[in-house]
Amino acid sequence: LIKLIIAPLGPNHVFIAIMNSSIKRFLNLPPRFAPFYRRAASNSKVVCQAVSVSDAIERLVDKGKLRFDIAQKMAAQRLSKLQNSLETYDNRQLVEYFQELENFELQDERQVLQETRGERKDDTGSISKGENDVSSKKNAERCKKPQCFDFKIPRGIYIYGEVGTGKSMLMDTFYASILGCRKRRRVHFHTFMQDVHQRIHYLKQQDLREKGRNFHVDITEANNPVIRVAKNLSKELSLLCFDEFQVTDVADALILRQLFTVLFKYGTVVVATSNRPPSDLYEGGLNRSYFLPFVDLLERHCIVYELQSTLDYRKFLSEGSDSFFIVKETQNSNSHKIDETFHNLMNGIAEKSVKLEVRFQRSLVVKRAHPDGIVARFSFEELCRRDVGSSDYQAIADYFQVVLIEDIPRLNLKKHDEARRFITLVDELYEHRCALMCSSNFSTENLFLASYDDNDEKDTVVTEVEANVGKKFGVDVAQSNGMTVNQLASVKELEFAFRRASSRLVEMCSKSWWYDVLT
Helix, strand or coil: CEEEECCCCECCECCEEEECCCHHHHCCCCCCCCCCEEEEECCCCEEEEECCHHHHHHHHHHCCCCCCCHHHHHHHHHHHHHHHHHCCCCCHHHHHHHHHHHHHHHHHHHHHHHHHHHEEECCCCCEEECCHHHHHHHHHHHCCCCCCCCCCCCCEEEEEECCCCCHHHHHHHHHHHCCCCCCEEEEEHHHHHHHHHHHHHHHHHHHHHHHHHHHHCCCCHHHCHHHHHHHHHHHHCCEEEEECCCCCCHHHHHHHHHHHHHHHHCCCEEEEEECCCHHHCCCCCCCHHHCHHHHHHHHHHEEEEEECCCCCHHHHHHCCCCECEEECCCCHHHCCHHHHHHHHHHCCCCCEEEEEEECCCEEEEEEEECCCCCEEEEEHHHHHCCCCCHHHHHHHHHHCCEEEEEEECCEEHHHHHHHHHHHHHHHHHHHCCCEEEEEECCCCCCCEECCCCCCCCCCCECCHHHHHHHHHCCCCCCHHHCCEHHHCHHHHHHHHHHHHHHHHHHHHCEHHHHHHHHC
Protein backbone atom coordinates (compact mmCIF):
# COMPACT_ATOMS: atom_id res chain seq x y z
CA LEU A 1 0.00 0.00 0.00
CA ILE A 2 2.88 2.37 0.64
CA LYS A 3 5.74 3.19 -1.67
CA LEU A 4 8.13 5.49 0.15
CA ILE A 5 11.35 6.85 -1.23
CA ILE A 6 13.41 9.18 0.94
CA ALA A 7 16.35 11.03 -0.58
CA PRO A 8 18.59 13.72 0.94
CA LEU A 9 17.38 17.23 0.33
CA GLY A 10 19.58 19.16 -2.04
CA PRO A 11 19.56 20.99 -5.35
CA ASN A 12 18.92 17.79 -7.30
CA HIS A 13 17.09 15.67 -4.72
CA VAL A 14 13.55 15.67 -3.45
CA PHE A 15 11.52 13.90 -0.85
CA ILE A 16 9.19 11.56 -2.74
CA ALA A 17 6.17 10.01 -1.04
CA ILE A 18 3.34 8.14 -2.68
CA MET A 19 0.48 6.71 -0.64
CA ASN A 20 -2.77 4.98 -1.40
CA SER A 21 -5.65 7.39 -0.71
CA SER A 22 -7.41 4.94 1.60
CA ILE A 23 -4.53 4.55 4.09
CA LYS A 24 -5.25 7.75 6.01
CA ARG A 25 -8.90 6.76 6.48
CA PHE A 26 -8.22 3.08 7.23
CA LEU A 27 -8.06 3.63 11.00
CA ASN A 28 -10.93 5.68 12.39
CA LEU A 29 -8.78 7.46 14.98
CA PRO A 30 -8.05 11.12 15.65
CA PRO A 31 -4.67 12.30 14.30
CA ARG A 32 -1.26 12.25 15.94
CA PHE A 33 -1.63 9.38 18.35
CA ALA A 34 -2.23 5.69 18.82
CA PRO A 35 -4.19 4.24 21.75
CA PHE A 36 -2.32 3.85 25.02
CA TYR A 37 -3.31 0.62 26.75
CA ARG A 38 -1.89 -2.52 28.30
CA ARG A 39 -3.25 -6.04 28.35
CA ALA A 40 -4.05 -7.61 31.69
CA ALA A 41 -4.87 -11.28 32.11
CA SER A 42 -8.12 -12.24 33.81
CA ASN A 43 -9.59 -15.65 34.64
CA SER A 44 -11.49 -16.04 31.41
CA LYS A 45 -10.15 -13.62 28.85
CA VAL A 46 -7.65 -10.89 28.04
CA VAL A 47 -8.89 -7.38 28.78
CA CYS A 48 -7.51 -3.95 27.98
CA GLN A 49 -6.70 -1.58 30.79
CA ALA A 50 -6.05 2.06 30.03
CA VAL A 51 -2.72 3.59 30.92
CA SER A 52 -3.08 6.92 32.74
CA VAL A 53 -2.14 10.10 30.93
CA SER A 54 0.71 10.69 33.42
CA ASP A 55 2.15 7.21 32.82
CA ALA A 56 1.83 7.58 29.05
CA ILE A 57 3.73 10.89 29.11
CA GLU A 58 6.43 9.43 31.38
CA ARG A 59 6.93 6.51 28.99
CA LEU A 60 7.37 8.86 26.06
CA VAL A 61 9.93 10.84 28.07
CA ASP A 62 11.80 7.65 29.02
CA LYS A 63 11.94 6.62 25.36
CA GLY A 64 13.34 10.00 24.41
CA LYS A 65 10.33 10.95 22.30
CA LEU A 66 9.43 13.82 24.63
CA ARG A 67 11.45 16.24 26.70
CA PHE A 68 10.58 16.39 30.40
CA ASP A 69 8.45 19.43 31.21
CA ILE A 70 7.10 20.02 34.72
CA ALA A 71 4.16 22.04 33.36
CA GLN A 72 3.13 19.17 31.08
CA LYS A 73 3.50 16.72 33.95
CA MET A 74 1.16 18.74 36.18
CA ALA A 75 -1.40 19.06 33.39
CA ALA A 76 -1.16 15.32 32.75
CA GLN A 77 -1.92 14.64 36.42
CA ARG A 78 -5.12 16.69 36.18
CA LEU A 79 -6.12 14.89 33.01
CA SER A 80 -5.42 11.53 34.68
CA LYS A 81 -7.89 12.35 37.46
CA LEU A 82 -10.56 13.17 34.90
CA GLN A 83 -9.64 10.02 32.98
CA ASN A 84 -10.42 7.89 36.04
CA SER A 85 -13.83 9.55 36.38
CA LEU A 86 -14.69 8.88 32.74
CA GLU A 87 -13.74 5.21 32.52
CA THR A 88 -17.29 4.07 33.30
CA TYR A 89 -19.08 7.35 32.56
CA ASP A 90 -22.14 7.52 30.32
CA ASN A 91 -24.68 10.34 30.31
CA ARG A 92 -27.40 8.14 28.77
CA GLN A 93 -29.34 7.83 32.05
CA LEU A 94 -29.37 11.61 32.49
CA VAL A 95 -30.47 12.19 28.90
CA GLU A 96 -33.31 9.71 29.30
CA TYR A 97 -34.41 11.38 32.55
CA PHE A 98 -34.71 14.82 30.93
CA GLN A 99 -36.50 13.32 27.94
CA GLU A 100 -39.06 11.70 30.25
CA LEU A 101 -39.41 14.94 32.19
CA GLU A 102 -40.04 16.91 28.99
CA ASN A 103 -42.60 14.35 27.83
CA PHE A 104 -44.37 14.59 31.19
CA GLU A 105 -44.46 18.39 31.08
CA LEU A 106 -45.71 18.32 27.49
CA GLN A 107 -48.41 15.80 28.40
CA ASP A 108 -49.39 17.93 31.38
CA GLU A 109 -49.81 20.98 29.15
CA ARG A 110 -51.92 19.00 26.72
CA GLN A 111 -54.07 17.73 29.59
CA VAL A 112 -54.75 21.25 30.81
CA LEU A 113 -55.59 22.32 27.27
CA GLN A 114 -57.95 19.39 26.78
CA GLU A 115 -59.73 20.12 30.06
CA THR A 116 -60.14 23.76 29.06
CA ARG A 117 -61.52 22.88 25.65
CA GLY A 118 -63.75 20.13 27.11
CA GLU A 119 -65.58 22.44 29.53
CA ARG A 120 -69.09 23.53 28.45
CA LYS A 121 -72.25 24.93 30.06
CA ASP A 122 -75.36 22.74 30.37
CA ASP A 123 -79.01 23.89 30.17
CA THR A 124 -79.00 25.11 33.78
CA GLY A 125 -75.96 27.30 33.18
CA SER A 126 -73.60 25.17 35.30
CA ILE A 127 -70.27 24.02 33.95
CA SER A 128 -69.90 20.36 33.04
CA LYS A 129 -66.99 18.44 31.52
CA GLY A 130 -67.16 16.38 28.42
CA GLU A 131 -65.54 13.15 27.32
CA ASN A 132 -62.11 14.83 27.21
CA ASP A 133 -62.09 14.76 31.02
CA VAL A 134 -62.13 10.96 30.98
CA SER A 135 -59.31 10.74 28.45
CA SER A 136 -57.24 13.30 30.35
CA LYS A 137 -57.50 11.18 33.52
CA LYS A 138 -56.31 8.14 31.59
CA ASN A 139 -53.38 10.14 30.21
CA ALA A 140 -52.49 11.36 33.71
CA GLU A 141 -52.43 7.77 34.95
CA ARG A 142 -50.34 6.73 31.98
CA CYS A 143 -47.78 9.59 32.26
CA LYS A 144 -46.12 9.92 35.65
CA LYS A 145 -43.48 12.45 36.57
CA PRO A 146 -40.03 10.81 36.63
CA GLN A 147 -38.31 10.70 39.98
CA CYS A 148 -35.16 12.71 40.65
CA PHE A 149 -31.92 10.83 41.29
CA ASP A 150 -28.29 11.61 42.10
CA PHE A 151 -26.04 11.74 39.06
CA LYS A 152 -22.44 12.91 39.32
CA ILE A 153 -21.14 14.75 36.26
CA PRO A 154 -17.32 15.04 36.12
CA ARG A 155 -16.02 18.56 35.70
CA GLY A 156 -14.16 19.11 32.43
CA ILE A 157 -10.80 20.84 31.87
CA TYR A 158 -9.92 23.94 29.86
CA ILE A 159 -6.14 24.12 29.20
CA TYR A 160 -4.63 27.31 27.79
CA GLY A 161 -1.09 28.49 27.15
CA GLU A 162 1.44 29.59 24.55
CA VAL A 163 1.70 27.96 21.13
CA GLY A 164 3.71 24.78 20.74
CA THR A 165 3.82 23.96 24.46
CA GLY A 166 2.16 20.54 24.14
CA LYS A 167 -1.54 21.27 24.68
CA SER A 168 -2.69 19.30 21.64
CA MET A 169 -0.31 16.46 22.49
CA LEU A 170 -1.77 16.23 26.00
CA MET A 171 -5.28 16.31 24.55
CA ASP A 172 -4.48 13.49 22.12
CA THR A 173 -2.85 11.38 24.83
CA PHE A 174 -5.86 11.91 27.11
CA TYR A 175 -8.32 11.05 24.34
CA ALA A 176 -6.42 7.89 23.40
CA SER A 177 -6.29 6.79 27.03
CA ILE A 178 -10.08 6.87 27.48
CA LEU A 179 -11.22 3.31 26.77
CA GLY A 180 -14.39 3.07 28.85
CA CYS A 181 -16.21 6.12 27.44
CA ARG A 182 -17.41 5.13 23.98
CA LYS A 183 -19.56 8.15 23.20
CA ARG A 184 -16.75 10.60 22.58
CA ARG A 185 -15.44 12.95 19.92
CA ARG A 186 -12.21 14.85 19.44
CA VAL A 187 -12.55 17.73 17.00
CA HIS A 188 -11.15 21.11 16.05
CA PHE A 189 -13.46 23.82 17.39
CA HIS A 190 -14.09 25.39 13.97
CA THR A 191 -15.02 22.01 12.51
CA PHE A 192 -17.43 21.42 15.39
CA MET A 193 -19.14 24.77 14.85
CA GLN A 194 -19.48 24.04 11.13
CA ASP A 195 -21.25 20.83 12.02
CA VAL A 196 -23.54 22.71 14.44
CA HIS A 197 -24.46 25.35 11.84
CA GLN A 198 -25.11 22.66 9.26
CA ARG A 199 -27.43 20.81 11.65
CA ILE A 200 -29.27 24.03 12.47
CA HIS A 201 -29.67 24.79 8.77
CA TYR A 202 -31.01 21.29 8.11
CA LEU A 203 -33.58 21.54 10.93
CA LYS A 204 -34.79 24.94 9.74
CA GLN A 205 -35.21 23.69 6.18
CA GLN A 206 -37.00 20.57 7.41
CA ASP A 207 -39.40 22.60 9.57
CA LEU A 208 -40.07 24.96 6.68
CA ARG A 209 -40.96 22.09 4.35
CA GLU A 210 -43.06 20.11 6.82
CA LYS A 211 -44.75 22.75 9.00
CA GLY A 212 -44.73 25.97 7.04
CA ARG A 213 -43.33 29.42 7.65
CA ASN A 214 -45.27 30.08 10.86
CA PHE A 215 -43.48 27.25 12.62
CA HIS A 216 -40.23 28.26 10.98
CA VAL A 217 -40.23 31.57 12.87
CA ASP A 218 -41.39 30.02 16.16
CA ILE A 219 -38.82 30.94 18.83
CA THR A 220 -40.17 28.90 21.74
CA GLU A 221 -37.66 26.69 23.53
CA ALA A 222 -39.25 23.44 22.30
CA ASN A 223 -38.86 24.54 18.68
CA ASN A 224 -35.54 26.36 19.03
CA PRO A 225 -33.17 24.71 16.49
CA VAL A 226 -30.05 25.46 18.57
CA ILE A 227 -31.50 23.70 21.61
CA ARG A 228 -32.73 20.80 19.50
CA VAL A 229 -29.26 20.38 17.97
CA ALA A 230 -27.68 20.51 21.43
CA LYS A 231 -30.02 17.79 22.69
CA ASN A 232 -29.14 15.56 19.75
CA LEU A 233 -25.43 16.12 20.38
CA SER A 234 -25.81 15.24 24.06
CA LYS A 235 -27.38 11.92 23.04
CA GLU A 236 -24.39 11.21 20.82
CA LEU A 237 -21.60 12.40 23.15
CA SER A 238 -20.63 11.87 26.77
CA LEU A 239 -17.18 13.41 26.16
CA LEU A 240 -16.37 16.26 23.79
CA CYS A 241 -12.73 17.29 23.27
CA PHE A 242 -11.97 20.59 21.52
CA ASP A 243 -8.63 21.64 20.10
CA GLU A 244 -7.89 25.34 19.49
CA PHE A 245 -10.95 26.78 21.21
CA GLN A 246 -11.33 30.30 19.88
CA VAL A 247 -14.28 32.54 19.05
CA THR A 248 -14.00 35.14 16.30
CA ASP A 249 -17.36 34.87 14.54
CA VAL A 250 -20.40 36.70 15.89
CA ALA A 251 -22.70 33.89 14.69
CA ASP A 252 -20.77 31.42 16.85
CA ALA A 253 -20.63 33.78 19.81
CA LEU A 254 -24.39 34.30 19.93
CA ILE A 255 -25.33 30.61 20.04
CA LEU A 256 -22.61 29.20 22.32
CA ARG A 257 -24.48 29.95 25.54
CA GLN A 258 -27.66 28.17 24.43
CA LEU A 259 -25.71 25.29 22.92
CA PHE A 260 -23.47 24.56 25.89
CA THR A 261 -26.15 25.17 28.51
CA VAL A 262 -27.96 22.13 27.14
CA LEU A 263 -24.77 20.07 26.66
CA PHE A 264 -23.67 20.63 30.25
CA LYS A 265 -27.17 20.07 31.59
CA TYR A 266 -27.43 16.73 29.79
CA GLY A 267 -24.06 15.58 31.14
CA THR A 268 -21.65 16.07 28.25
CA VAL A 269 -18.13 16.60 29.64
CA VAL A 270 -15.95 19.13 27.79
CA VAL A 271 -12.15 19.15 27.56
CA ALA A 272 -10.63 21.99 25.55
CA THR A 273 -7.30 23.59 24.63
CA SER A 274 -6.76 27.21 23.69
CA ASN A 275 -4.17 29.95 23.48
CA ARG A 276 -6.29 32.26 25.62
CA PRO A 277 -8.09 32.01 28.98
CA PRO A 278 -11.90 31.95 28.87
CA SER A 279 -12.14 35.56 30.06
CA ASP A 280 -10.23 36.72 26.96
CA LEU A 281 -12.29 34.82 24.41
CA TYR A 282 -14.04 37.00 21.82
CA GLU A 283 -12.38 40.08 23.31
CA GLY A 284 -13.65 43.25 21.62
CA GLY A 285 -16.19 41.24 19.64
CA LEU A 286 -19.51 42.48 18.32
CA ASN A 287 -22.24 42.26 20.97
CA ARG A 288 -19.82 40.68 23.43
CA SER A 289 -22.25 41.33 26.29
CA TYR A 290 -24.37 38.46 24.92
CA PHE A 291 -21.30 36.22 24.94
CA LEU A 292 -20.11 36.85 28.52
CA PRO A 293 -22.65 34.50 30.19
CA PHE A 294 -21.04 31.68 28.22
CA VAL A 295 -17.68 32.49 29.85
CA ASP A 296 -19.25 32.09 33.30
CA LEU A 297 -20.87 28.85 32.18
CA LEU A 298 -17.59 27.47 30.86
CA GLU A 299 -15.66 28.35 34.02
CA ARG A 300 -18.36 26.76 36.18
CA HIS A 301 -18.29 23.42 34.34
CA CYS A 302 -14.57 23.23 33.48
CA ILE A 303 -11.41 23.55 35.55
CA VAL A 304 -9.35 26.31 33.94
CA TYR A 305 -5.65 25.39 33.90
CA GLU A 306 -2.78 27.45 32.51
CA LEU A 307 0.03 25.44 30.96
CA GLN A 308 2.93 27.57 32.16
CA SER A 309 5.54 26.58 29.61
CA THR A 310 7.28 28.97 27.24
CA LEU A 311 9.24 26.59 24.99
CA ASP A 312 7.78 26.05 21.51
CA TYR A 313 8.43 22.35 21.03
CA ARG A 314 7.38 22.36 17.38
CA LYS A 315 10.20 24.71 16.47
CA PHE A 316 12.59 23.19 19.01
CA LEU A 317 12.22 19.67 17.59
CA SER A 318 12.41 20.89 13.99
CA GLU A 319 15.61 22.93 14.41
CA GLY A 320 18.44 21.79 12.20
CA SER A 321 16.24 19.50 10.10
CA ASP A 322 15.62 19.92 6.38
CA SER A 323 12.56 21.96 5.53
CA PHE A 324 9.94 21.86 2.82
CA PHE A 325 9.24 25.55 3.34
CA ILE A 326 11.13 27.07 0.40
CA VAL A 327 12.33 30.64 0.86
CA LYS A 328 12.96 31.87 -2.67
CA GLU A 329 15.26 34.77 -1.93
CA THR A 330 17.71 32.54 -0.03
CA GLN A 331 17.26 29.30 -1.97
CA ASN A 332 17.57 30.28 -5.61
CA SER A 333 19.02 26.88 -6.44
CA ASN A 334 15.88 25.26 -5.04
CA SER A 335 13.41 27.48 -6.90
CA HIS A 336 12.18 24.50 -8.90
CA LYS A 337 11.90 22.15 -5.94
CA ILE A 338 8.09 22.36 -5.88
CA ASP A 339 7.99 21.51 -9.62
CA GLU A 340 10.22 18.49 -9.04
CA THR A 341 8.28 17.32 -5.99
CA PHE A 342 4.93 17.65 -7.74
CA HIS A 343 6.26 15.82 -10.81
CA ASN A 344 7.58 12.92 -8.73
CA LEU A 345 4.46 12.62 -6.61
CA MET A 346 2.33 12.44 -9.75
CA ASN A 347 4.48 9.41 -10.71
CA GLY A 348 3.85 9.76 -14.42
CA ILE A 349 0.09 10.33 -14.11
CA ALA A 350 -1.22 13.41 -15.88
CA GLU A 351 -2.53 16.12 -13.57
CA LYS A 352 -6.29 16.59 -13.65
CA SER A 353 -8.94 18.80 -12.12
CA VAL A 354 -10.76 17.21 -9.19
CA LYS A 355 -14.21 18.23 -7.99
CA LEU A 356 -14.69 18.01 -4.21
CA GLU A 357 -18.04 18.04 -2.45
CA VAL A 358 -18.27 20.72 0.27
CA ARG A 359 -20.83 21.36 3.00
CA PHE A 360 -24.17 23.05 2.27
CA GLN A 361 -24.42 21.45 -1.18
CA ARG A 362 -21.39 23.30 -2.53
CA SER A 363 -18.44 22.03 -4.54
CA LEU A 364 -14.82 23.05 -5.07
CA VAL A 365 -12.76 22.40 -8.20
CA VAL A 366 -9.05 21.72 -7.65
CA LYS A 367 -7.35 22.46 -10.98
CA ARG A 368 -3.99 20.71 -10.50
CA ALA A 369 -4.22 17.43 -8.62
CA HIS A 370 -3.63 13.69 -8.60
CA PRO A 371 -6.96 11.97 -9.39
CA ASP A 372 -6.51 9.53 -6.47
CA GLY A 373 -5.89 12.21 -3.84
CA ILE A 374 -2.11 11.84 -3.53
CA VAL A 375 -1.19 15.49 -4.08
CA ALA A 376 -2.76 18.86 -4.97
CA ARG A 377 -1.02 22.04 -6.05
CA PHE A 378 -2.33 25.54 -5.38
CA SER A 379 -1.30 29.15 -5.53
CA PHE A 380 -1.93 31.36 -2.51
CA GLU A 381 -4.39 33.40 -4.58
CA GLU A 382 -6.53 30.32 -5.32
CA LEU A 383 -6.86 29.44 -1.64
CA CYS A 384 -6.93 32.75 0.20
CA ARG A 385 -8.00 35.53 -2.16
CA ARG A 386 -11.25 34.02 -3.34
CA ASP A 387 -14.60 33.11 -1.79
CA VAL A 388 -13.41 30.00 0.01
CA GLY A 389 -13.53 29.13 3.69
CA SER A 390 -13.01 26.47 6.32
CA SER A 391 -15.46 24.02 4.71
CA ASP A 392 -13.44 24.13 1.48
CA TYR A 393 -10.17 23.67 3.36
CA GLN A 394 -11.62 20.75 5.28
CA ALA A 395 -12.60 19.06 2.01
CA ILE A 396 -9.07 19.57 0.64
CA ALA A 397 -7.42 18.25 3.80
CA ASP A 398 -9.73 15.25 3.92
CA TYR A 399 -9.06 14.21 0.30
CA PHE A 400 -5.38 14.96 -0.35
CA GLN A 401 -2.35 13.62 1.53
CA VAL A 402 0.16 16.17 0.21
CA VAL A 403 -0.60 19.86 -0.41
CA LEU A 404 1.73 22.26 -2.22
CA ILE A 405 1.17 26.03 -1.85
CA GLU A 406 3.12 28.57 -3.90
CA ASP A 407 3.87 32.28 -3.58
CA ILE A 408 2.71 32.97 -0.05
CA PRO A 409 3.06 36.73 0.63
CA ARG A 410 3.82 38.40 3.94
CA LEU A 411 0.61 38.60 5.94
CA ASN A 412 -0.31 41.44 8.29
CA LEU A 413 -3.34 43.00 9.94
CA LYS A 414 -4.14 45.07 6.89
CA LYS A 415 -4.70 41.82 4.98
CA HIS A 416 -6.56 40.23 7.87
CA ASP A 417 -9.07 38.43 5.63
CA GLU A 418 -6.31 36.69 3.68
CA ALA A 419 -4.39 35.98 6.86
CA ARG A 420 -7.41 34.45 8.58
CA ARG A 421 -8.10 32.19 5.60
CA PHE A 422 -4.50 31.01 5.46
CA ILE A 423 -4.39 30.30 9.20
CA THR A 424 -7.64 28.33 8.96
CA LEU A 425 -6.15 26.37 6.07
CA VAL A 426 -3.02 25.57 8.10
CA ASP A 427 -5.17 24.43 11.03
CA GLU A 428 -7.23 22.09 8.86
CA LEU A 429 -4.15 20.57 7.19
CA TYR A 430 -2.55 20.13 10.60
CA GLU A 431 -5.61 18.41 12.06
CA HIS A 432 -5.83 16.03 9.09
CA ARG A 433 -2.10 15.23 9.20
CA CYS A 434 -1.36 16.40 5.66
CA ALA A 435 2.19 16.81 4.39
CA LEU A 436 2.79 20.44 3.38
CA MET A 437 5.25 22.16 1.07
CA CYS A 438 5.28 25.94 0.63
CA SER A 439 7.18 28.63 -1.22
CA SER A 440 7.49 32.26 -0.19
CA ASN A 441 9.88 35.20 -0.22
CA PHE A 442 9.78 35.22 3.59
CA SER A 443 10.75 32.64 6.19
CA THR A 444 8.20 31.28 8.67
CA GLU A 445 9.57 33.66 11.34
CA ASN A 446 8.96 36.70 9.11
CA LEU A 447 5.85 35.54 7.28
CA PHE A 448 3.37 37.01 9.78
CA LEU A 449 3.47 40.63 10.89
CA ALA A 450 1.12 41.58 13.75
CA SER A 451 0.84 45.20 12.59
CA TYR A 452 0.25 47.26 9.46
CA ASP A 453 2.91 47.58 6.79
CA ASP A 454 5.19 50.61 6.55
CA ASN A 455 3.15 52.18 3.78
CA ASP A 456 0.01 52.32 5.90
CA GLU A 457 0.81 54.09 9.14
CA LYS A 458 -2.77 54.84 10.14
CA ASP A 459 -5.29 52.30 11.33
CA THR A 460 -8.29 51.77 9.10
CA VAL A 461 -11.24 53.35 10.89
CA VAL A 462 -14.80 52.35 10.11
CA THR A 463 -16.73 55.01 8.25
CA GLU A 464 -19.07 57.48 9.91
CA VAL A 465 -21.99 55.98 7.98
CA GLU A 466 -21.39 52.55 9.55
CA ALA A 467 -21.16 54.12 12.99
CA ASN A 468 -24.42 56.00 12.53
CA VAL A 469 -26.19 52.84 11.34
CA GLY A 470 -25.05 50.97 14.46
CA LYS A 471 -26.15 53.83 16.68
CA LYS A 472 -29.53 54.17 14.96
CA PHE A 473 -30.48 50.53 15.45
CA GLY A 474 -29.06 50.34 18.97
CA VAL A 475 -26.59 47.59 18.10
CA ASP A 476 -23.64 47.20 20.45
CA VAL A 477 -21.00 46.90 17.75
CA ALA A 478 -17.36 47.88 17.75
CA GLN A 479 -17.90 50.19 14.79
CA SER A 480 -20.36 52.36 16.70
CA ASN A 481 -17.65 53.03 19.26
CA GLY A 482 -15.25 54.27 16.61
CA MET A 483 -12.88 51.31 17.00
CA THR A 484 -10.30 50.66 14.35
CA VAL A 485 -10.29 47.46 12.35
CA ASN A 486 -7.30 46.06 14.28
CA GLN A 487 -9.26 46.41 17.54
CA LEU A 488 -12.02 44.05 16.44
CA ALA A 489 -12.08 40.57 18.00
CA SER A 490 -11.40 38.70 14.77
CA VAL A 491 -8.33 40.85 14.09
CA LYS A 492 -7.01 40.85 17.66
CA GLU A 493 -7.23 37.06 17.65
CA LEU A 494 -4.86 37.04 14.66
CA GLU A 495 -1.99 38.13 16.89
CA PHE A 496 -2.27 34.80 18.73
CA ALA A 497 -3.12 32.86 15.59
CA PHE A 498 0.00 34.19 13.82
CA ARG A 499 2.26 32.56 16.40
CA ARG A 500 0.36 29.28 16.25
CA ALA A 501 0.43 29.17 12.43
CA SER A 502 4.15 29.97 12.30
CA SER A 503 4.86 27.20 14.78
CA ARG A 504 2.76 24.69 12.88
CA LEU A 505 4.29 25.61 9.53
CA VAL A 506 7.76 24.83 10.87
CA GLU A 507 6.61 21.41 12.06
CA MET A 508 4.49 20.51 9.04
CA CYS A 509 7.23 21.42 6.57
CA SER A 510 9.93 19.45 8.41
CA LYS A 511 11.27 16.22 6.96
CA SER A 512 10.44 14.36 10.17
CA TRP A 513 6.76 15.39 9.84
CA TRP A 514 6.60 14.10 6.27
CA TYR A 515 8.14 10.81 7.34
CA ASP A 516 5.80 10.37 10.32
CA VAL A 517 2.70 11.32 8.33
CA LEU A 518 3.34 9.21 5.26
CA THR A 519 4.51 6.12 7.10
